[in-house]
Amino acid sequence: MGTSFTFLPIFEIGIAQMKADGIDGQDAYGKMLGTAMVCSLLELFFSAIPTRILRKLFPPVVSCVTVILIGVALTGTGMFQTIELVINLQLFRLSNRLGSSDKCRNEILGRRCCLC
Numbered sequence: 001m002g003t004s005f006t007f008l009p010i011f012e013i014g015i016a017q018m019k020a021d022g023i024d025g026q027d028a029y030g031k032m033l034g035t036a037m038v039c040s041l042l043e044l045f046f047s048a049i050p051t052r053i054l055r056k057l058f059p060p061v062v063s064c065v066t067v068i069l070i071g072v073a074l075t076g077t078g079m080f081q082t083i084e085l086v087i088n089l090q091l092f093r094l095s096n097r098l099g100s101s102d103k104c105r106n107e108i109l110g111r112r113c114c115l116c
Helices: 008-020 025-047 051-057 060-097 105-109
Strands: none
Touching: 008 025, 008 060
C-alpha cells in the first residue's frame, strides 16, 4: 500500500460495502488492515523482480492510467472533506451568532447527538 494516502478511497469503499453487508465497522476495518498486510507480501515479491521484467508486465500506459485513477479518487475524497469542513465552520459561526455556543452542531440541525 505504500506510505501515501492512495489507499484511503479504496478503504472507504471496502468498509462501506462490508458495513452494508452487515459487518461491524471495527471488523470491517480489521479485515481491510489484514488485507493490506497480505498485500505487503506481494510488494516484497515485486521488489525482487528485475525492472525490465516489471516494465513488460506494467507498461507506461498501464502505469499512467493507474496514477490518473488514483488522483481522481483522491480528488473526490478531498473535495468531500473540504465541503464538510466549510459546513462545520458555517454552523459554528451560526451558533455563535445565535448565542448558543454551548450547543453542538447536531442540536442546531435538530438531530440527536450521541455526545450531548
